[in-house]
Amino acid sequence: MYKKIILLLILTVFILCGCAKAKKEPVANTLDDITKRGNVIIGIKTDTYPFGFKDKNGKYAGYDIDLANLIGESIFNEKGKVKFVPLTASDRMMKLFSEDVDMVIATMSVTPSRLQIMDFSDPYYIAGQSVLVKKGSKIKGLRDLNGKKAIIVFGTSSESSLRAAVPNVRIVGYKTYDEAVKGLKQGKADAIVSDDTILIGLSLKDGNLVLLPKRYSREPYAVAFRKGRESEDLVRVVNGVINESSRNGTLQKLQKNYGIKKY
Numbered sequence: 001m002y003k004k005i006i007l008l009l010i011l012t013v014f015i016l017c018g019c020a021k022a023k024k025e026p027v028a029n030t031l032d033d034i035t036k037r038g039n040v041i042i043g044i045k046t047d048t049y050p051f052g053f054k055d056k057n058g059k060y061a062g063y064d065i066d067l068a069n070l071i072g073e074s075i076f077n078e079k080g081k082v083k084f085v086p087l088t089a090s091d092r093m094m095k096l097f098s099e100d101v102d103m104v105i106a107t108m109s110v111t112p113s114r115l116q117i118m119d120f121s122d123p124y125y126i127a128g129q130s131v132l133v134k135k136g137s138k139i140k141g142l143r144d145l146n147g148k149k150a151i152i153v154f155g156t157s158s159e160s161s162l163r164a165a166v167p168n169v170r171i172v173g174y175k176t177y178d179e180a181v182k183g184l185k186q187g188k189a190d191a192i193v194s195d196d197t198i199l200i201g202l203s204l205k206d207g208n209l210v211l212l213p214k215r216y217s218r219e220p221y222a223v224a225f226r227k228g229r230e231s232e233d234l235v236r237v238v239n240g241v242i243n244e245s246s247r248n249g250t251l252q253k254l255q256k257n258y259g260i261k262k263y
């Protein structure tokens with residue numbers, strides 16, 4: 001009996017040690033790890049033309065995708081080393097934190113609350129929030145949304161800024177911009193509030209939608225990383241790409257090609 005108990009104890013300790021070893025080690029996605037892996041995994045959007053979308057051939061395209069490719073080229077000195085992971089405004093932070101991606105390039109504004117939980121590169125574009133309505137709408141600006149319904153996409157900076165600017169607005173949330181447009185067209189709300197850059201894209205695709213001219217915020221877009229020392233080298237490389245591409249006119253050329261101007 002005594003022997004049996006000792007054996008059982010040894011077995012338990014053995015199993016516990018084994019389990020501890022099998023436990024997933026935290027992945028440290030340093031620049032070094034990425035170089036060794038042989039590709040960089042970047043989260044991008046597909047519902048925000050012209051920043052992130054799928055072209056006629058189903059290929060990822062847009063300003064954010066071009067920047068991602070420049071970053072891939074700078075890390076590996078060759079093209080085709082970026083693995084793209086599609087995400088939305090509502091799941092982009094989760095995908096970053098759960099280590100599905102090394103970084104996120106997804107029309108993401110730097111905000112004080114995001115800075116507490118993420119690291120950001122230097123800004124690569126400045127947008128501003130605006131209002132999209134149906135043609136003939138009586139809404140002529142943000143204030144007219146008082147007592148009305150406005151659509152936001154979950155996980156965007158529009159929700160808090162809209163609540164602060166128009167306390168009596170009723171907010172309707174959707175997961176993607178495609179759903180948001182459908183909601184607006186079906187009369188589920190009076191307007192969509194989001195970045196001008198994204199709303200311009202939506203209005204270009206649909207002649208029945210109108211973008212109001214005024215901008216209500218400053219939205220600096222930057223590349224997002226997990227917070228911590230592991231990201232330091234990555235942030236440095238990405239900042240190098242952004243600053244060099246801005247100096248040599250590459251970013252300006254891309255902005256011109258996509259018809260986007262800095263706010």
Ligand code: GLU
Pocket residue numbers: 045048089106107108109110153155156157158194195198219
């Ligand atoms: N720039 C805004 C944000 O970061 C909106 C971006 C988006 O909808 O993709 O929340």
